[in-house]
Amino acid sequence: MVIKAENIVKKYKELNALDHFNMEVKEGEILGLLGPNGCGKTTAINCILSLLKFDEGDIQIFGQKMTPTSYNIKKQIGLVPQEVAVFENLTVEENIDYFCGLYIEDKNIRREYVKEVIDFVGLTEYKKFYPKKLSGGLKRRLNIACGISHKPKLIFLDEPTVAVDAQSRNFILEGIKRLNKEGSTIIYTTHYLEEAEMLCDRIIIMDRGKSLVTGTVEELKSITSTREKIIAGFENPEEDISDKIKSIPHVLDVGKAHGEYIINFENGTNNLSNLLDFIKDNDLTYTKLYSQLPSLNDVFLELTGKELRE
């Protein structure tokens, strides 16, 4: 086990930023911390890294208790903080070399690593630039480079793709996968479902300081009682037919959005043909009809009663 955090409680006055938060990270995996703004993702990372005092609980990294002076543990960790944190008056290259040098003493190795990471994040053309001359996305890449240049065994990335365009975002996500292939264990926080789904081996869903569930994407989806979701739009009739639809076998519930019906079924056999029969029997003409597997959003909705969408 790379990280073991048990029952962490962190209070800010009345607010419980972390409320018996639990997290286990296995070697070599990409673990996603998924949850809405303010759910405590950053707080969790700061507690694990011993930046923040917490009220209860226990944290171990690499099997040892983590403290502010655990320099040997810190040597093997890389952090990419949520806010860009670099020196404004050092160039891209100097910034990376400074942070790399806090871990790697050998000058030659360091030169190599710095060059490698600059290529890795695609800042070669910009290495003599000062951060204020970089665009937001490029600044984020620099922020990432400063956290990973020393090839740490364990990397924390706190929402590295926020406010980044699609191209930069894909670039960053691909990079993270590569880091993981090269042997780093990764903790990745995000409030984007798609990112978590495509990137992470396992996901912890968080809300209000609690870790609600943990598992692979498939495991999480299997928690929901919804097994299949069919979305249908009809030409006729004008009136609401939700109640009629509910009479179809195995229908859990029916929702309506943008004039379309969202029909959740509790298990996955013959649902579509049952629905087609219903359409025929009622002389309906459909304009749209497709089936969807449940998403993480459904999981989140079911756990918290609210959607995880911006």
Add this chain to the structure above:
Amino acid sequence: MKNILRNSIYLGKNMFRDMSFTFWGLMYPIILAGFFYIAFSGIINMEIKTINVGIGRENQAYPILENVEILNVMEIHENDAEKSLKSGKIDGYIKNDLTLVVDGSGLNQTVIKGILDQIIQIIALNEPMQNLDFEVNYLSAKTQEANPMLVIFYSLIAMVSTYGVFPGIETAVTSQANLTDIGARINTTPIKKSTLLISGVIDGLLINIFSNILLLLFLRFVLKMDLFTNIWYSGIFILLGNLFGVSLGIFVGSSNKKSPGVKVMFSIATTLFLSFLSGMMSPNIKVSIDKNVPILGKINPISIITNSLYKINLLGNTRNLSQGMILLAVYSLVLMAVSYLFLGRSQYDSI
């Protein structure tokens, strides 16, 4: 050791290239010096108008005073002294017991007092009168040197010697996870906080001493002012000013959660106010404070430096400097010690 050096180089580069350092550290002192020079140049370059001193013929200081160029010695009996002072015929009267009587305070009175103090010292030490060298280092050379207006420039030098306060603030906030994002980041790396702080103090001192040297060169070679007759003693006070400034900066930086911008403004205002009290805007303020609340001049760090520079270079007096030196050193140590309490907390309640 290697770590300290590496950190000093990078943190130093970061501070040195900062726009606010370029302004507050390099340009502002020179702009102020230029401004003061223009504003007061009329006064500085003016021949000191003759100072009238009344004294009795039998007074032992009479023959000495007679030889002082800028003094116009008038033979007046002690009984008539008051009348002459009131009418403004003389600026001061020296009684037979070598006490000075004045009516009002001003620059002329300050000059007389300065000269008289020296005479008393020499008489007390029982040195032969020929050893009286104050004419050399005080009066005979150029009128400029004798001009108390130079207090303004000593005060300016004193103020900027404390400008290590800015790199001090920078050092404190970059090392604290709860003060800046970069501080938080650095606290997750394996660097020791002591390494970070020592590097910052070294940087602060080097950068500010560099900026002080620049100002002194500007005063000497551009404005052509001869401010220093004893560069060694002066240097000690300027260095102590630097130490005090950096310590104050680390204290201001570490003791509260205000933003770095607020901390910098607070420091500028504080040093400016202390300099104002020590006579940077007008020497009359200093004269008036020395007269009414003398303790203020003795404890205000910028006054200590200003007064000492004035004494060392203008009055050629290097005695009794240790009290000021000790006080500045004590201030610095206390500020550092208190800051250490704030900086020592390595885990934070809130970030």
